[in-house]
Amino acid sequence: MSDTKAFIVPARLARATSKSWLQLLLLAPALLSVASCSMGSKASAAEASATQGAPGEPYPNMPAIAPIGVRIGKYRDVPPSAQGPAVDPKKGYRLQELGRGLYLITDNAIQSMLMVHDKGVVVLDAPQALAAHIPQAVAEISDKPITHVIYSHSHADHIGGMKALGEQRTIIAHEETLRLLKRDADPNRPLPTVTFADRYTLDLGSQVLELSYHGNAHEPGNIFIYAHEQRVLMAIDLVFPGWMPWRRFAVAEDVNGYFAQIEEIQKLPWDTFVGGHVARVGTRADVDTQLEFLRDIKQAATTALATTKLGEGLNPADQQNPWAVFDNYIDRVAAQCVNTMTPKWAPKLAGFDVYIWDQCYSMEQTLRIE
Numbered sequence: 001m002s003d004t005k006a007f008i009v010p011a012r013l014a015r016a017t018s019k020s021w022l023q024l025l026l027l028a029p030a031l032l033s034v035a036s037c038s039m040g041s042k043a044s045a046a047e048a049s050a051t052q053g054a055p056g057e058p059y060p061n062m063p064a065i066a067p068i069g070v071r072i073g074k075y076r077d078v079p080p081s082a083q084g085p086a087v088d089p090k091k092g093y094r095l096q097e098l099g100r101g102l103y104l105i106t107d108n109a110i111q112s113m114l115m116v117h118d119k120g121v122v123v124l125d126a127p128q129a130l131a132a133h134i135p136q137a138v139a140e141i142s143d144k145p146i147t148h149v150i151y152s153h154s155h156a157d158h159i160g161g162m163k164a165l166g167e168q169r170t171i172i173a174h175e176e177t178l179r180l181l182k183r184d185a186d187p188n189r190p191l192p193t194v195t196f197a198d199r200y201t202l203d204l205g206s207q208v209l210e211l212s213y214h215g216n217a218h219e220p221g222n223i224f225i226y227a228h229e230q231r232v233l234m235a236i237d238l239v240f241p242g243w244m245p246w247r248r249f250a251v252a253e254d255v256n257g258y259f260a261q262i263e264e265i266q267k268l269p270w271d272t273f274v275g276g277h278v279a280r281v282g283t284r285a286d287v288d289t290q291l292e293f294l295r296d297i298k299q300a301a302t303t304a305l306a307t308t309k310l311g312e313g314l315n316p317a318d319q320q321n322p323w324a325v326f327d328n329y330i331d332r333v334a335a336q337c338v339n340t341m342t343p344k345w346a347p348k349l350a351g352f353d354v355y356i357w358d359q360c361y362s363m364e365q366t367l368r369i370e
Contacts (some may be wrong), residue, residue: 082242082350084279099230117204120147131161153222176221217257236276241286247358301363304336
């Protein structure tokens with residue numbers, strides 16, 4: 001009962017002044033202990049504040065958006081710009097044609113693609129959540145079998161449904177993806193049978209897919225997949241149309257590489273973008289918006305790092321504890337970053353209040369030590 005992360009802050013408090021809800025949060029263990037009668041005595045606020053390590057005042061200008069680990073009653077609503085066509089609940093997925101013989105399959109949370117060619121169907125990623133639906137979707141668009149599967153990268157949420165597709169097919173992936181899958185030894189993610197280093201063209205006569213590798217960003221081996229005729233680019237876990245990126249820039253292994261790859265995406269000749277998540281495909285405007293967000297957060301974190309003083313407001317008794325000194329500093333940098341980003345971006349990006357603290361912490365670290 002003493003873990004503050006389990007304390008649910010009512011939405012009206014979380015959206016009210018930051019000082020009021022944060023003080024309530026900091027006092028949560030005491031409040032919960034009183035409520036459960038697990039303590040025989042009540043310490044006064046004065047006694048608590050005099051105790052080393054007791055809850056104190058929030059940082060100056062603490063953001064109203066709850067920090068990581070704090071649960072609130074209600075997150076911000078998803079704006080219409082981030083929503084996509086509805087999924088038939090009886091089917092559990094929807095198909096969307098993206099050009100001749102090319103289809104998106106999605107449950108409005110995760111995305112894959114299917115390409116019909118003369119001799120069969122290519123599956124571009126086999127997500128765990130869609131594995132049960134892919135055979136049915138293939139039957140809707142073709143009477144031919146699955147001949148190839150392309151792995152965008154090694155992560156299980158995107159290819160962990162491969163084994164559920166049945167017999168082995170030709171599986172194409174980057175050589176780094178093969179290395180990672182050998183390490184993981186997951187029977188649900190069979191090893192690729194064809195790999196490449198830089199570029200690979202899958203020429204199926206009536207259809208062509210161009211695969212290319214642009215270095216580490218999200219993770220090693222994550223590739224771009226381009227359907228030239230349809231002008232569709234698939235690049236997974238980089239751009240999230242209408243949404244805040246998943247936490248810490250989609251857990252990018254190389255944040256600078258992540259920024260660079262989105263700039264590269266902006267320059268390529270495509271009309272429709274498939275990012276692997278959320279409820280709709282992307283447009284060039286979506287990529288422009290995400291780049292603008294990234295540039296803004298980089299500037300916000302740069303300014304916060306330059307204007308935040310080390311050790312300011314820290315308990316003097318903790319000055320000899322370097323972990324405490326830097327924790328205090330980093331938290332205040334992140335708080336300033338969140339405050340800077342909120343007015344412009346909270347109304348624009350779905351999930352802003354869910355992951356803005358994650359993004360600011362990640363940006364701070366990238367700028368400070370990389």
